[in-house]
Amino acid sequence: MEDLELLRLFKLEEDRQNGGIELIASENYPSKQVRAASSSIFMAKYAEGYPGRRYYGGCVNVDSGENLAIERAKKLFNCKYANVQPHSGSQANFAAYHALLSPGDKILSLTLNDGGHLTHGSPVSFSSHTYAFSFYPLGDDGRLDYEIIAKRLEEENPNLFLAGYSAYPYDIDFKRMRELIDEHNAHSPVHCYFMVDMAHIAGIVAAKLCQNPCDYADIVTSTTHKTLRGPRGGLILSNDEALGKKINSSIFPYTQGGPLEHVIASKAVNFLEDLQPSFVTYMKGVLENTSACAEELKKRGCVVFGSENHLFLLDVLSSFSINGKQAQERLESIGITANKNMIHGDTLTPNLASGLRVGFAAATSRGCSKEEAIKIAGIIYEALKDLNAPVEPLKAAVGEIVSGWKNVMELEYLGQ
Numbered sequence: 001m002e003d004l005e006l007l008r009l010f011k012l013e014e015d016r017q018n019g020g021i022e023l024i025a026s027e028n029y030p031s032k033q034v035r036a037a038s039s040s041i042f043m044a045k046y047a048e049g050y051p052g053r054r055y056y057g058g059c060v061n062v063d064s065g066e067n068l069a070i071e072r073a074k075k076l077f078n079c080k081y082a083n084v085q086p087h088s089g090s091q092a093n094f095a096a097y098h099a100l101l102s103p104g105d106k107i108l109s110l111t112l113n114d115g116g117h118l119t120h121g122s123p124v125s126f127s128s129h130t131y132a133f134s135f136y137p138l139g140d141d142g143r144l145d146y147e148i149i150a151k152r153l154e155e156e157n158p159n160l161f162l163a164g165y166s167a168y169p170y171d172i173d174f175k176r177m178r179e180l181i182d183e184h185n186a187h188s189p190v191h192c193y194f195m196v197d198m199a200h201i202a203g204i205v206a207a208k209l210c211q212n213p214c215d216y217a218d219i220v221t222s223t224t225h226k227t228l229r230g231p232r233g234g235l236i237l238s239n240d241e242a243l244g245k246k247i248n249s250s251i252f253p254y255t256q257g258g259p260l261e262h263v264i265a266s267k268a269v270n271f272l273e274d275l276q277p278s279f280v281t282y283m284k285g286v287l288e289n290t291s292a293c294a295e296e297l298k299k300r301g302c303v304v305f306g307s308e309n310h311l312f313l314l315d316v317l318s319s320f321s322i323n324g325k326q327a328q329e330r331l332e333s334i335g336i337t338a339n340k341n342m343i344h345g346d347t348l349t350p351n352l353a354s355g356l357r358v359g360f361a362a363a364t365s366r367g368c369s370k371e372e373a374i375k376i377a378g379i380i381y382e383a384l385k386d387l388n389a390p391v392e393p394l395k396a397a398v399g400e401i402v403s404g405w406k407n408v409m410e411l412e413y414l415g416q
Contacts, residue, residue: 017408020335021368021376021398025200025311025359026166028229029366029408030266031273038231038266048258050085050248062261069264072271076206079214079237081244084267085251085259086234089199089223093119094126095250096219096236099243100193101159103130108158108192111135113342113350114142115167117197134158142305142344144168146176153184153192164197164213164221167341167357169306169313171210172201178216193218201309202235203227203361206274207283210309214239219247227286227310227361230270233263273413282364286310289360289373296377305343310359313343317354320384324353330383331356334391335398336376366405375401 017029030038042062048055051063051070066084073082086092101107107127109120114137118125121133136152139145153161161181163172174196181194196213202222204210213220220237224230236247252259273279287310294307303315316327324340331338342348343355358380360373368376379397382389 014409019399019402020337021402022362022366023331023336023338023358023360023376025339025357025361026226027359028225028227028361029411030225030229030231030270031411031413032409033413034230034266034270034273037269038262040262040265042265043260043262045261046258047261049252062264065261065265065268066259069268069271072268072275073235073237076271076274077214077220077237078212079220079239080241081238081247083236083244083247083251084233084264085256086221086236087256087260087263088232089117089197089221089234090119091251091255092221092223092234092236093117093197095247095255096195096221097127097131097160098250098254099246100195100219101131104132105159106132106134106156107160107162108134108136108152108156109162110165110168111137113346114138114344115165115342117166117199120162120197138344143170144172146173146180149177150180150184153180153188157188157190158192159190160193160195162195162197163217164195164199164201166200167311167313168200168309169311170308172213174211174213174216196220197222199223200226200311203229203274203279203283204287204309207280209280209283209287219243224267224270227283228270228274229282229361229365230274231263231266233260233267235267276413278413285368286360286364288370289364289368290358292370292373293358293360293377293380296374297381300377300381302381305355310361312358313341314356314358314380315343315354316356316384317348322384322387323348324356325351326387327356327384330387331380334379334383334394335402336380336383365411366402366408368401368405372401 047059047062069084070082110116119127121128134156194217196217199222222235224233291307294304294312302319305313328340340353341355341357342353346354348354
């Protein structure tokens with residue numbers, strides 16, 4: 001029996017994705033091979049536990065599949081330990097906290113309005129209900145200020161320092177952070193661990209186009225979609241193999257039951273794809289397109305923060321006298337999806353926000369060029385400078401760009 005209602009929705013979503021420009025920085029398109037593994041026969045196998053130590057029989061094949069994912073993740077990120085079972089980045093963070101901390105311990109994290117994630121101490125998240133959070137702000141220029149971080153470490157004496165962000169458009173000096181934490185630990189009565197949530201920049205790390213936090217942090221967490229182009233899921237990495245048992249126990253049995261072995265197989269395919277030279281070419285394209293779009297908006301007089309990685313923040317309040325929600329809705333009406341976002345020093349509430357977060361990971365997967373990224377900047381500018389202007393010419397401009405792009409359902413391994 002065909003579910004005609006769902007098939008209709010699938011087709012509508014396929015048309016929406018193919019007909020528009022995806023600029024949400026946390027989204028991407030996986031290859032056909034990644035999607036195929038995610039819907040494979042492994043979906044029908046329960047496998048509580050870990051390879052070689054399952055609570056069910058018949059796991060010989062899924063054991064091999066999970067081991068493939070583990071070994072490829074370790075190779076991709078040059079680390080000694082990997083857990084590929086987390087269902088999401090949030091669950092990876094939950095497990096990492098539990099492996100390192102006791103309830104009530106203190107975590108020093110970036111001020112949430114400056115680009116932190118919900119699991120980094122938001123009052124609506126489990127994180128703030130389990131641990132005591134204190135925060136460090138960005139500097140006046142909207143960048144990480146390592147002197148401020150050093151000062152906050154001394155003031156707070158945290159059990160864990162957390163880095164890695166959801167809306168930070170600049171490079172991060174993980175080596176400097178490690179040095180600051182080591183200097184602090186040398187005389188502090190409280191040992192401070194170093195954790196990095198690299199969910200947004202994992203693809204840049206994998207392509208070796210920025211510092212690898214695995215070289216410096218005690219634990220690194222990530223998602224496997226976003227810039228990695230994989231299935232939706234989580235990942236935990238470390239070079240401290242002694243932490244492995246704690247991390248494993250934090251995932252199973254503490255926070256999860258049976259792992260999703262079909263998704264883990266999909267992660268294995270994705271990690272193999274990301275190990276290819278063509279992935280480096282792709283990530284260089286993402287960075288080039290992001291920078292080109294940001295620079296064109298600056299040329300047109302817009303206030304833009306960043307573009308040193310796969311995203312930048314457009315201050316729509318200063319640039320167009322509108323809020324982020326208005327900008328998001330206006331762009332969606334012409335076929336461009338982006339998301340409203342707080343910016344440093346924001347005076348508006350999160351549901352309105354003064355900024356727009358723009359990223360090029362998904363558009364680049366479909367074939368967006370530097371020249372097209374510049375054209376997209378022009379469309380964004382024209383759309384936002386007058387919210388009452390007709391949408392049809394703007395829709396047509398979007399349609400012209402995407403007409404030459406790859407179909408989201410037909411994406412192959414990069415380089416094919």
